[in-house]
Amino acid sequence: MEVDNMTGAQFLVAKYVPDLIRNEPRNIGVIVWSEAGVEARFQGADKYGNFTSKNIPNFIQSPPAYKQWVKFWLSEVQKDKIEFIGAGKFAEKVSPDFVEALQTTGKGNYFLDKGGAVLETITEEKLPKLVDELFMTLVNDTPESTDEKYSTEFLEIQCEEVIQKTRLVKNKFFKKEGMTIQCPLATEVTEIIAFSYAIRNGAPVWLGQQVPLRKYPIERDRIIESAAWRFQAAIKYEFVKNKDRLAAFVCPTDAQMRDREVQKGLAILATQARVLNLSNREEAQAALDEIADIPVAEH
Numbered sequence: 001m002e003v004d005n006m007t008g009a010q011f012l013v014a015k016y017v018p019d020l021i022r023n024e025p026r027n028i029g030v031i032v033w034s035e036a037g038v039e040a041r042f043q044g045a046d047k048y049g050n051f052t053s054k055n056i057p058n059f060i061q062s063p064p065a066y067k068q069w070v071k072f073w074l075s076e077v078q079k080d081k082i083e084f085i086g087a088g089k090f091a092e093k094v095s096p097d098f099v100e101a102l103q104t105t106g107k108g109n110y111f112l113d114k115g116g117a118v119l120e121t122i123t124e125e126k127l128p129k130l131v132d133e134l135f136m137t138l139v140n141d142t143p144e145s146t147d148e149k150y151s152t153e154f155l156e157i158q159c160e161e162v163i164q165k166t167r168l169v170k171n172k173f174f175k176k177e178g179m180t181i182q183c184p185l186a187t188e189v190t191e192i193i194a195f196s197y198a199i200r201n202g203a204p205v206w207l208g209q210q211v212p213l214r215k216y217p218i219e220r221d222r223i224i225e226s227a228a229w230r231f232q233a234a235i236k237y238e239f240v241k242n243k244d245r246l247a248a249f250v251c252p253t254d255a256q257m258r259d260r261e262v263q264k265g266l267a268i269l270a271t272q273a274r275v276l277n278l279s280n281r282e283e284a285q286a287a288l289d290e291i292a293d294i295p296v297a298e299h
Helices: 063-076 097-103 126-140 152-163 217-236 254-258 260-270 281-292
Strands: 007-016 026-034 037-042 081-084 089-092 110-122 179-186 189-195 197-201 203-210 246-250 274-277
Touching: 007 097, 007 126, 026 063, 026 097, 026 110, 026 126, 037 063, 037 126, 081 097, 089 097, 097 110, 110 126, 152 203, 152 246, 152 281, 179 197, 179 203, 179 217, 189 203, 189 217, 203 217, 217 246, 217 260, 246 260, 254 260, 260 274, 274 281
Parallel strands: 203 246, 246 274
Antiparallel strands: 007 026, 007 110, 026 037, 081 089, 179 189, 197 203
8 A cells, every 4th residue: 555655643652650659650752653654762762772771761760671661662663563452453554543552552650642643744754853853842851840830749738738727637537648449440450549638437438639730731631530530430439429528639820720721621520529729728728627527437
């Protein structure tokens, strides 16, 4: 089949999660697909998979495992077709399905997240430059990590300041070390889900989750989706009664409050839990005082 090499492109962002409970992915590479070809770039490696150890990110806990994953993905993008893991079917390299098949190859601490599309026509000559530009923007340039108001640490501080001014601090059943629940997803398959806060005496009666609203939409949407799924699981498996016994802690900036995409994300969270906007301290404190009064059975 003759393929037109003048086409747009789709790209995936390779991510590494140092701690699956905290769920804070770090960008480690990009893979760009187009009918003109497929190319990838990863931190610490050249486009051929040769590594310079000193360039491997210091947040990688196991450099040997990291190298194996990078070499695996680089080998996958060289194939003419790859398998949809677990689906028993294959995707041809010239098909956009190749991107979806690649996404099924992630596991545990390593995964591929859909990044987006480039609508301009991409030739074989343009492809390497596009990959380099995306890599520099999404991987080598990570302003989120230094922009305090979007960080996990910033949200933790805001949460602590608000909590200290409520009756929760005197509630002996309130646990700030969090709570993990075990959800039986299928026969012999159990998912362990962690929450930031809990009110419990053994079993939980209320669960709270910090939801940092990242600056960039890809990261922010993934965190919101993850939190919404946690809340759904807590109700589905009857760890709490309803969404009033679940709380999402957020602290949006003024700009985010005006952003329609952020508003949409907060609306999604609101369908699954109470959304506590820490930017409105009075309202958040009143809600937490109310939560502090949830009855807990004594044993």
